[in-house]
Amino acid sequence: MGRRLLLLCLVMYVQVALIIGTVVAGGRPPAMYVFGSSILDVGNNNYLLGPAVDRANHPHNGIDFPASIPTGRFSNGYNIADYVAKSMGFACSPPAYLSLAPTTTSSGTLVQAGLSHGVNYASGGAGILESTNAGNTVPLSKQVRYFGATKAKMVAAAGTRAVDALLSSSVFLLGIGNNDMYVFAAAELARNRSAADQRRDAAVLYSNLVSNYSATVTEVCHHKRLASRLRAGGAAVRVFSPVSACSDTLNQLAAGFDVALQSMLASLTPRLPGLVYSLGDAFSFTRDAVADPQVLGYTDVANACCGSGQAPCLPNCNSTLCADRDRHIFWDRAHPSQRTAFLTAQAFYDGPAKYTTPINFMQLAESK
DSSP, X not given: OOOOOEEEEBOOSSOEEEEEBOOOTTSOOSOEEEEESTTTOSSGGGGOOSTTOOOXXXXXXXXXXXXXXXXXXXXXXXXXXXXXXXXXXXXXXXXXXXXXOOTTSOSHHHHXXXXXXXXXXXXXXXXXXXXXXXXXXXXXXXXXXXXXXXXXXXXXXXXXXXXXXXXXXXXXXXXXXXXXXXXXXXXHHHHTOOHHHHHHHXXXXXXXXXXXXXXXXXXXXXXXXXXXXXXXXXXXXXXXXXXXXXXXXXXXXXXXXXXXXXXXXXXXXXXXXXXXXXXXXXXXXXXXXXXXXXXXXXXXXXXXXXXXXXXXXXXXXXXXXXXXXXGBSBXXXXXXXXXXXXXXXXXXXXXXXXXXXXXOHHHHHHOO
16 A cells, blocks of 8 residues: 555634544554644643733643643643544544653654654644734644654654654644634724625635645645545634624634635645545534534533633633533633534544535545
């Protein structure tokens, strides 16, 4: 079997997630590399400086994680990266890059993680665009550069042939795009743009996001020196307006980006010979959960568990905490609960066909 690249793209809560790698049927891939924003961050933002950096290294985050400790995940427990990793045979997401590569120590720990199970580069607040939350996060372009630096250290330690073989059968997960849309929607609201102007502005946004996203996929493929097999996902949004309703503007942006992403993947395929993909629709999954929550055991689809959706989930905000966390779709005002993360990953991996096209993640992982 020739070298191939398996790519999984998930757009979670106005977010794109992407996985790349080849999984041997019936076996666990050797490593997993994660890129994205807070939906997938497992602690990178803990190491960023500055008062405006979003961090989840405080209660009530992590209350349902082993030992009930905040880990930097924007969740009451595990997040999407963890459950996608679990579906692939890992115990959870690989560790945060910035926890492995502090500037004052050697790179031995980073190399060991990269060669044995992978690295997570995702950063809360990150965007596809460089301008999104600039200075307070690790943008996608820099995450990819971090991966390139990791690969170079791995090659120095194990040799080009061994690293190429490892990467050709590993998995890459990317989840990003939500923050770009948050920033865009806030700017449009402040400018009081007309509906026609907003549509034109949204078209420019989609073009920039898709162009940068496509460039990222291509760059990762070049790092691996092989074609790709790709899984992808749609978008869903949970942001409250001042009247405690979900944001129609952001939902419309998410739905429009889904369409743009599908078109991009279709056009990318002939340019990357061997590319096979599965597109998972997180927007539809969340919409269905909100429309009929009892089917999935939810009792609250409007209020966030921590902070109720109006206040941030922060100690200095005296955030309230719900007792029935598994019955809430949303953990805080922008992130899914642990159970929602589990159900979303499950739906894409081997759930109803309506949430993935043309095949689900499991079929892609097991394809030869």
